[in-house]
Amino acid sequence: MRAVKIKLGKRSYDVVIGHDLFTAAASFLQKGDYSKKALLVTDSTVNRLYADKLADALREAGFALAKIVVPSGEEAKSLAWAEKIYDTAIEGKLDRQSPFIALGGGVPGDLTGFAAATYMRGVPFIQIPTTLLAQVDASVGGKVAVNHPAGKNMIGAFHQPDAVFADLASLQSLSPRDYASGLAEIVKTACLEGGGRLDFLAEQAGRIEERDEEVLSSLVAGACAYKAKIVEDDERETGVRMFLNLGHTYGHAIETEGGFSLYTHGEAVSIGLRGALLLSGEFASLAPQVTTKVSALLEKFHLPLKASGIDPERAYQALWHDKKAVDEKLRWVLLKKPGDALISKDIPLLKVREVLAGLVENGKH
Ligand SMILES: NC(=O)c1ccc[n+]([C@@H]2O[C@H](COP(=O)([O-])OP(=O)(O)OC[C@H]3O[C@@H](n4cnc5c(N)ncnc54)[C@H](O)[C@@H]3O)[C@@H](O)[C@H]2O)c1
Ligand SMILES: [Zn+2]
Numbered sequence: 001m002r003a004v005k006i007k008l009g010k011r012s013y014d015v016v017i018g019h020d021l022f023t024a025a026a027s028f029l030q031k032g033d034y035s036k037k038a039l040l041v042t043d044s045t046v047n048r049l050y051a052d053k054l055a056d057a058l059r060e061a062g063f064a065l066a067k068i069v070v071p072s073g074e075e076a077k078s079l080a081w082a083e084k085i086y087d088t089a090i091e092g093k094l095d096r097q098s099p100f101i102a103l104g105g106g107v108p109g110d111l112t113g114f115a116a117a118t119y120m121r122g123v124p125f126i127q128i129p130t131t132l133l134a135q136v137d138a139s140v141g142g143k144v145a146v147n148h149p150a151g152k153n154m155i156g157a158f159h160q161p162d163a164v165f166a167d168l169a170s171l172q173s174l175s176p177r178d179y180a181s182g183l184a185e186i187v188k189t190a191c192l193e194g195g196g197r198l199d200f201l202a203e204q205a206g207r208i209e210e211r212d213e214e215v216l217s218s219l220v221a222g223a224c225a226y227k228a229k230i231v232e233d234d235e236r237e238t239g240v241r242m243f244l245n246l247g248h249t250y251g252h253a254i255e256t257e258g259g260f261s262l263y264t265h266g267e268a269v270s271i272g273l274r275g276a277l278l279l280s281g282e283f284a285s286l287a288p289q290v291t292t293k294v295s296a297l298l299e300k301f302h303l304p305l306k307a308s309g310i311d312p313e314r315a316y317q318a319l320w321h322d323k324k325a326v327d328e329k330l331r332w333v334l335l336k337k338p339g340d341a342l343i344s345k346d347i348p349l350l351k352v353r354e355v356l357a358g359l360v361e362n363g364k365h
Helices: 021-031 044-060 079-091 106-121 132-138 168-173 176-193 197-203 205-209 213-233 240-245 248-257 265-283 288-300 312-319 349-359
Strands: 002-006 013-018 037-043 064-070 100-104 125-129 143-148 151-158 163-167 332-337 340-344
Touching (some): 013 021, 021 125, 037 079, 037 106, 044 064, 044 168, 064 079, 064 106, 079 106, 106 132, 132 168, 132 176, 163 168, 168 213, 176 197, 176 213, 176 288, 205 213, 248 265, 265 332, 265 349
Parallel strands (some): 013 163
Antiparallel strands (some): 332 340
């Protein structure tokens, strides 16, 4: 068991990484200043796999549990499901000290966090991420949200969890597609981190594919430690935290245009990352070899470099719903070299369209 500390003054917390962490999570809550009525939110797949085990540990620790199971997939990240969480919390008479516990991937995490940020103006929140994507990215940093039909994460808040418990054993049951999705955020982080992280991923690709626990533990701890530094510097994303959105401008547009189902978040980030690097080649002097190296890595991890079944014009329009757009200007995260990013507002729209056209084909999926 290891822990990465996120240092945010009174809102500091640990990301605990290890095995069989359900009991550890229950005992953390038992020792804390929480009311004994808790709410567990999970999705239908994770419910089948892990919820009973966690519920047993929580009951043994003296908690009365209200539970809500949302559908598996992005559709659950909606205001309608947030409302159902409020209803369940109200019916169960949950109070201001009641912990909301998210068990699952980034979807239950973002949704539960959003509900926790708003129920009674904010209640405690615990993350138990069970996807690689959620363990290396979504569960850490306190960005919580639901989607609006017009765009991803349009309705949200900042609400830090009290603790994160990343159980590595749960990663073994992920589908190859969901596992690869998490690797996309890991590659993104490696681009931002520099210092040989991309080479490390290439060298360890075999062990990563086998889901070797030692390498997984170092990937999760490494990504959380990197994210911790950024979040500690810029909790509310007014500066350096924006860099974490590398690949997400095109990525969100592709994810949205695919109806949140054609491409997973990680797959869309993979395609978007390639787009951002292509723009970086022209506008931030990124060496083309870096783009080639990153593309090869993404391919090795079975991630797409192009989207099909997406209309380029609609995807272009979707870019404008990006939360980074300010004053009708798109803001791009570009890479000068691994470990060195910048924000640019001055990319000619013609170029934006041209690169996008190369990323998406209007054919069938
Ligand atoms: N808040 C943030 O900072 C942040 C950062 C990155 C991504 N996100 C969000 O995270 C979401 C994507 O996260 P995700 O990929 O974890 O999505 P997800 O929660 O939909 O999980 C993906 C799939 O894996 C299944 N699953 C979960 N755990 C499993 C397990 N252990 N074994 C088998 N199947 C399992 C789920 O049922 C689902 O079908 C997106 O909505 C994205 O916007 C948020
Ligand atoms: Zn992401």
